[in-house]
Amino acid sequence: MEKFINHTGTALPLRRSNVDTDQIIPAVYLKRVTKSGFEDGLFAAWRNDPEFVINRPEYAGATVLVAGADFGTGSSREHAVWALQNYGFKVIISSRFADIFRGNSQKAGLLTVVLPQDEVETIWSAIEANPALAITVDLALETVTYNEISLPFHIDSYTRWRLMEGLDDIGLTLKKIDQVSAYEAKRASFKPKTLPIRH
Amino acid sequence: MGKTLAEKIWADHIVSSAENEPDLIYIDLHLIHEVTSPQAFDGLRLANRQVRRADLTIATEDHNTPTLNIDQPIADPVSRLQIETLRKNCAEFGVRIHSLGDIDQGIVHVVGPQLGITQPGMTIVCGDSHTSTHGAFGALAFGIGTSEVEHVLATQTLPLVRPKTMAINVDGVLPAGVTSKDIILAIIAEIGTGGGQGYVLEYRGSAIRALSMESRMTVCNMSIEAGARAGLIAPDQTTFDYVKGKAHAPIGEDWDAAVEYWKTLKSDNDALFDKEIFLNAADLAPFVTWGTNPGQGLPLSANVPNPAEIADVEERGAAERALTYMGLTAGTPLKEIAVDTVFLGSCTNGRIEDLRAASQVLAGKQIAAGVRMLVVPGSARVRLQAEAEGLDKLFIAAGAEWRMAGCSMCLGMNPDQLAPEERSASTSNRNFEGRQGKGGRTHLVSPLVAAATAIRGTLSSPADL
Ligand code: SF4
Numbered sequence: 001m002e003k004f005i006n007h008t009g010t011a012l013p014l015r016r017s018n019v020d021t022d023q024i025i026p027a028v029y030l031k032r033v034t035k036s037g038f039e040d041g042l043f044a045a046w047r048n049d050p051e052f053v054i055n056r057p058e059y060a061g062a063t064v065l066v067a068g069a070d071f072g073t074g075s076s077r078e079h080a081v082w083a084l085q086n087y088g089f090k091v092i093i094s095s096r097f098a099d100i101f102r103g104n105s106q107k108a109g110l111l112t113v114v115l116p117q118d119e120v121e122t123i124w125s126a127i128e129a130n131p132a133l134a135i136t137v138d139l140a141l142e143t144v145t146y147n148e149i150s151l152p153f154h155i156d157s158y159t160r161w162r163l164m165e166g167l168d169d170i171g172l173t174l175k176k177i178d179q180v181s182a183y184e185a186k187r188a189s190f191k192p193k194t195l196p197i198r199h
Numbered sequence: 200m201g202k203t204l205a206e207k208i209w210a211d212h213i214v215s216s217a218e219n220e221p222d223l224i225y226i227d228l229h230l231i232h233e234v235t236s237p238q239a240f241d242g243l244r245l246a247n248r249q250v251r252r253a254d255l256t257i258a259t260e261d262h263n264t265p266t267l268n269i270d271q272p273i274a275d276p277v278s279r280l281q282i283e284t285l286r287k288n289c290a291e292f293g294v295r296i297h298s299l300g301d302i303d304q305g306i307v308h309v310v311g312p313q314l315g316i317t318q319p320g321m322t323i324v325c326g327d328s329h330t331s332t333h334g335a336f337g338a339l340a341f342g343i344g345t346s347e348v349e350h351v352l353a354t355q356t357l358p359l360v361r362p363k364t365m366a367i368n369v370d371g372v373l374p375a376g377v378t379s380k381d382i383i384l385a386i387i388a389e390i391g392t393g394g395g396q397g398y399v400l401e402y403r404g405s406a407i408r409a410l411s412m413e414s415r416m417t418v419c420n421m422s423i424e425a426g427a428r429a430g431l432i433a434p435d436q437t438t439f440d441y442v443k444g445k446a447h448a449p450i451g452e453d454w455d456a457a458v459e460y461w462k463t464l465k466s467d468n469d470a471l472f473d474k475e476i477f478l479n480a481a482d483l484a485p486f487v488t489w490g491t492n493p494g495q496g497l498p499l500s501a502n503v504p505n506p507a508e509i510a511d512v513e514e515r516g517a518a519e520r521a522l523t524y525m526g527l528t529a530g531t532p533l534k535e536i537a538v539d540t541v542f543l544g545s546c547t548n549g550r551i552e553d554l555r556a557a558s559q560v561l562a563g564k565q566i567a568a569g570v571r572m573l574v575v576p577g578s579a580r581v582r583l584q585a586e587a588e589g590l591d592k593l594f595i596a597a598g599a600e601w602r603m604a605g606c607s608m609c610l611g612m613n614p615d616q617l618a619p620e621e622r623s624a625s626t627s628n629r630n631f632e633g634r635q636g637k638g639g640r641t642h643l644v645s646p647l648v649a650a651a652t653a654i655r656g657t658l659s660s661p662a663d664l
Binding site: 031034036078173176177183187191192199 | 214215223225228237238241242245246248251253254255256257277280281284295315316318321344345346349350353354355356358446447448449453454456457460
């Protein structure tokens, strides 16, 4: 997982609330056998509409998604996070996230920032007035900055530390790998092994 | 204060623990199949990681495999891709795999026990919720998600929050014709599909002790249908006898050391469970489900319930929806419900004992006109064993179809599916809407009830023949 200290990029205003994971990535796209390549399924149903915000050229290359309340509800599919990341998003801003989605994104290194709904509204207007607007999300300072406006946000210190260190769960466990080896050294010899094959 | 069995196994597997953090738990065995593993392997590849303990990992092909013409390429491109990907991943990372055509190919939860790699006191995981099956050996076994599969592949551990424990006591003697499937369906009807959430279930009592290993697996298999990630049974002489002599069972001094340890694996007399449930085996009867979740079950002699008589608003609504989906009318005797298909198989009831029980009911009889019966052994080895005992001939003579091993119609990822509105009596574990095919209607039953139903054409037990 990449370290996340801060990020500056343009943003996509998604003026919809209750965006569930079936909308983020429909089930028909789940048959892939990789963790990558899900960007084609991102918001697939909505993207059929040429006017849908993600299709508008002025928002091409956006890396910050500013969404309505209750983003990521529904099915626990981890593919929803992969699809957003594969597409290029680094940060999602919303006034409320579904628990499982938030957990999944923190595992994968996608930063979810919670801001009050009125601030989300103000950011939407600012982006729509200027699609080239640069938004800076600073995890070290816990601020979202644009147009010289700086908004504080809060994230729990354990998650913040993990993201800033770039530690996914596996990375964290690998830091304790000596303890795993020590445990293995003490395992009973009668415990079964799958290799070599016995018949 | 003493410890419960689950707590003992947990304590034996803690690699590290710290306050306000999950415990890091060592995993003794990781089972893999084609559906939930591809992204995990892809994740390893992206991060340049290896499989830490290929010698504690084993893969088999089951969910997508066809049960006919297995010598030909798999027709469905998605199924074929998942299986080919598994083969490629196992080759690349050095993981043992049992592919279609191999004697140890089969449903992942049938394969582990038959190889003797499922043993008491282990931690066992698989990207599959019915991993709880292995709890029958006194192992702590549970399903995990794809990220966790990757975590186990890379580290052979998992960060986990310690679960609570629930004792389910079943005492007394089961009436004739009542099986372990009826026990677990009755338990789920009693505690509900969410009743076990957050708990490890321990099945105890004289009725459980009296069960064979394969029957114990049927009980533990459906722990997840009660909402519990894991369910287990303390190992005893029945367990040791079953493991002994299997390909990967300990031998010589290792065997003695293992048994000595296994004998310590029981809940202490003064251990405190977070919750306790009591059932009397003598009160149980053949059980069938009438609805669309495994908790919606009743004794076979009952009638389809009337939702209007259900006090709980949410349950009433669920019952109404279930009856509409199932095409059933309140008040109809369950025994009058006619089925189109009977499915005998799955990791719940696809082992040799299940096939024996059903074949005895069918011996010398014919299945009803218009009913199709699919018999799908849980593994290739089970199939060969059944053929050695001549069971295949009994099934075929009765008019049933004898198939190759796999998950098959348990979830219909392969071509074995129900058509819309087609009704089945199924020995599998889930009667969810569309589980066995879009619009299909499933009644969960034991192998004995499945066989009797095939003969009479309506939901029946052998006593009705
Ligand atoms: S038989 Fe059914 S429940 Fe068991 S592993 Fe296969 S699909 Fe899952």
